[in-house]
Amino acid sequence: MKIKRQKHAKKNMGFYKYNFGFREPFQVLLDGTFCQAALRNKIQIREQLPGYLAGATQLCTTRCVLKELESLGKELYGAKLIAQRFQARHCSHFKDPVSGSACLLSMIEGGNPHHYFIATQDEALATKVKKKAGVPLLFIIQNTMVLDKPSAKSLASVQAMQKNQLIPEHQKLSIVQLKEEQGLVKASEAKKRKRKRTGGPNPLSCLKKKKKTQETPQPSAAKKKRNRKHKKQKLEAIAGTMQSGPQNVET
Ligand SMILES: [Zn+2]
Structure with missing residues (x-):
């Protein structure tokens, strides 16, 4: 019993x-x-x-x-x-x-x-x-x-x-629907949560930041190369005048 x-x-x-x-x-x-x-x-x-x-x-x-x-x-x-x-x-x-x-x-x-x-x-x-x-x-x-x-x-x-129900096997959906039908507070809470999810993180801003960090080293590296080239050219020019100087004196 x-x-x-x-x-x-x-x-x-x-x-x-x-x-x-x-x-x-x-x-x-x-x-x-x-x-x-x-x-x-x-x-x-x-x-x-x-x-x-x-x-x-x-x-x-x-x-x-x-x-x-x-x-x-x-x-x-x-x-x-x-x-x-x-x-x-x-x-x-x-x-x-x-x-x-x-x-x-x-x-x-x-x-x-x-x-x-x-x-x-x-x-x-x-x-x-x-x-x-x-x-x-x-x-x-x-x-x-x-x-x-x-x-x-x-x-x-x-x-x-x-x-x-459109999906009879979906247990969670059935509970949400029932709560909404009976006018319970929890249904509105679920809606609020959904809103928060959609409006939360901004994926575009994240992407931009990543691109910036990737892009910035490239031009700076190129600039460094350019600077090196300029310095080389200047040094060569100075060396040239140094060499040409005494040559001129000799002649
Ligand atoms: Zn009472």
């Missing part, structure tokens, strides 16, 4: 890494219901999840989830203590906190740009998460954490993307 579960997780993780650009550390957003289920089933999330997902994992939640757990009182006190140990991510409800499920849904808006996993036992939230492409879903069943298989929405979006 364990090996089968691990195999499924590996396959599903590959799907999200390859098609949606998921990278370590994996960002897992947990809600109160998941923490409560972990507590009941004696699951150590922090110790077990990295092994199951086969990679470094960042456990996080939101202020709205924590506020909701506080408001629910004694029954969820244990779950609140677990959730408080996670990193509290900023959400857009700073002044007016909303329900945990509404908050987590807001965190994956716009194509899940931060590559969040959603960990919840809330079925209503889970069905809403499944309607968005590229959001892995974690839940607890029979005392174990399970990474849900990719949703129909995720599969459809990958198929649509592959149809639009």
Whole structure:
């Protein structure tokens, strides 16, 4: 059972890494219901999840989830203590906190740009998460954490993307295209890098410098030769007058 579960997780993780650009550390957003289920089933999330997902994992939640757990009182006190140990991510409800499920849904808006996993036992939230492409879903069943298989929405979006591709085998291109479709920042960064490459070094200036260094010694060497010739001629002329001088005296 364990090996089968691990195999499924590996396959599903590959799907999200390859098609949606998921990278370590994996960002897992947990809600109160998941923490409560972990507590009941004696699951150590922090110790077990990295092994199951086969990679470094960042456990996080939101202020709205924590506020909701506080408001629910004694029954969820244990779950609140677990959730408080996670990193509290900023959400857009700073002044007016909303329900945990509404908050987590807001965190994956716009194509899940931060590559969040959603960990919840809330079925209503889970069905809403499944309607968005590229959001892995974690839940607890029979005392174990399970990474849900990719949703129909995720599969459809990958198929649509592959149809639009001119080169289907090109993995890098597919990721760039997907990021651009989902309006991520990284696509614009890639464009900036390309611009830098084209405008960077000036090959013409380099060539000119080389030519100059090659050309300059040649004329100088020629000049030296000329100078030598001039000096020789002058010396010969002087020698000539010296010779002719005494000759004139003799005659
Ligand atoms: Zn919130």
